[in-house]
Amino acid sequence: MTARWFRPMSDAELAEAAVDLFRREFDRGPDGVWAAPGRVNLIGEHVDYAGGLCLPIALPHSTAAAVSPRSDGLIRLRSTDADRWDGRLEDVGPGRPAGWAAYAAGVIWALRENGLLTDDFGGVDVAFVSAVPIGAGLSSSAALECSLALALAPEADRAKLAAACVRTENEVALAPTGGMDQAAALLATEGHALLLDSASSSVSQVPFDPEGLTLLVVDTRAPHRLVDGAYGDRRAAVELAAQRLGVGSLRELADLGSDGTDAVRSLQDDVLRRRARHVISEIARVRHAVRALHSGDFGELGRLLYASHLSLSCDFEVSCAELDNAVESTLIAGALGARMTGGGFGGSAIALIPPERVDEAIETVRSRADERGLTEPAFAMVTASPPARRLI
Numbered sequence: 001m002t003a004r005w006f007r008p009m010s011d012a013e014l015a016e017a018a019v020d021l022f023r024r025e026f027d028r029g030p031d032g033v034w035a036a037p038g039r040v041n042l043i044g045e046h047v048d049y050a051g052g053l054c055l056p057i058a059l060p061h062s063t064a065a066a067v068s069p070r071s072d073g074l075i076r077l078r079s080t081d082a083d084r085w086d087g088r089l090e091d092v093g094p095g096r097p098a099g100w101a102a103y104a105a106g107v108i109w110a111l112r113e114n115g116l117l118t119d120d121f122g123g124v125d126v127a128f129v130s131a132v133p134i135g136a137g138l139s140s141s142a143a144l145e146c147s148l149a150l151a152l153a154p155e156a157d158r159a160k161l162a163a164a165c166v167r168t169e170n171e172v173a174l175a176p177t178g179g180m181d182q183a184a185a186l187l188a189t190e191g192h193a194l195l196l197d198s199a200s201s202s203v204s205q206v207p208f209d210p211e212g213l214t215l216l217v218v219d220t221r222a223p224h225r226l227v228d229g230a231y232g233d234r235r236a237a238v239e240l241a242a243q244r245l246g247v248g249s250l251r252e253l254a255d256l257g258s259d260g261t262d263a264v265r266s267l268q269d270d271v272l273r274r275r276a277r278h279v280i281s282e283i284a285r286v287r288h289a290v291r292a293l294h295s296g297d298f299g300e301l302g303r304l305l306y307a308s309h310l311s312l313s314c315d316f317e318v319s320c321a322e323l324d325n326a327v328e329s330t331l332i333a334g335a336l337g338a339r340m341t342g343g344g345f346g347g348s349a350i351a352l353i354p355p356e357r358v359d360e361a362i363e364t365v366r367s368r369a370d371e372r373g374l375t376e377p378a379f380a381m382v383t384a385s386p387p388a389r390r391l392i
């Protein structure tokens with residue numbers, strides 16, 4: 001049996017598919033088509049909402065939005081992956097609408113709230129086509145939000161667009177996520193990982209070109225949902241740990257080095273202590289990873305990836321059988337390092353692996369998944385790709 005792949009679409013394919021859907025649904029052509037990528041995070045997981053550092057790359061897989069304005073106050077949303085949604089501008093606000101439309105219509109509300117759309121905005125028709133697999137922990141929702149945000153406010157500062165898309169998730173879709181995914185979609189650049197400092201919201205580009213190595217993504221295809229309570233529980237625990245330790249965020253302790261680690265040890269509650277230990281140690285690993293990338297030390301980067309996975313699995317408890325299998329199997333097959341990426345509880349893993357070991361890694365992941373009765377995973381080989389952009 002051949003392995004299952006999830007493939008990117010070229011910009012031309014995406015644009016054509018989005019225009020086709022738009023024409024079929026609305027009997028006219030769009031004014032333009034914009035796209036935004038999914039992401040994998042190399043390292044720095046579950047730290048963005050603690051003021052931490054993360055290091056995502058943009059994927060070659062993008063979501064496209066074909067868009068034309070309206071003047072009658074209607075919003076009409078279409079997607080190849082979801083039901084049609086029609087509503088009015090006044091139907092959109094905190095907590096509404098429900099479902100996938102929150103992530104698209106919510107962008108309009110958030111852009112207006114943040115002063116990035118004029119008050120006379122009169123509605124819009126949108127057709128989405130996505131090559132980012134949905135529910136795979138690869139930020140399909142951020143790709144959707146950011147493609148539409150760029151279409152509606154193309155001249156706006158990209159960091160401001162990202163902030164509006166985070167408001168969309170937090171306040172309209174009610175998903176208590178941090179800001180990593182939207183920053184990656186709008187601010188990452190080709191050939192680089194984006195070093196995001198969530199404390200200051202500042203970003204810098206770190207060259208990511210692992211010459212002679214492949215970055216393999218394993219979509220476990222296990223169910224994954226960030227609006228489920230577990231993500232919010234982790235965020236609440238991290239915030240409670242900071243409160244008990246008398247700091248505004250755990251980042252403040254991470255910046256103290258061993259004094260910060262000692263402070264975390266003083267937490268009486270075992271669960272809070274382990275959650276905080278993950279955050280502090282993960283921020284340190286990001287700093288090491290940036291140094292490893294600058295010096296081209298991919299062996300060290302690999303060790304950091306696996307240390308991150310162990311911390312996420314043991315201290316933060318957001319891994320699962322499917323993710324552990326992807327990580328262990330790729331390591332057995334010769335990966336330099338591997339880890340779950342994104343929010344966890346399902347979703348995807350990454351492995352940094354010599355190209356001649358990729359086939360064996362895929363076969364090992366698949367056969368061990370089969371032995372354990374796990375869903376058959378899907379694979380992609382990825383490079384650090386361009387951010388959100390206009391296609392036509």
Ligand code: GAF
Binds near residue numbers: 046047048177178343
């Ligand atoms: C999800 C969230 F959307 C991000 O903000 C981040 O917290 C990530 O999980 C975990 O690092 O992708």
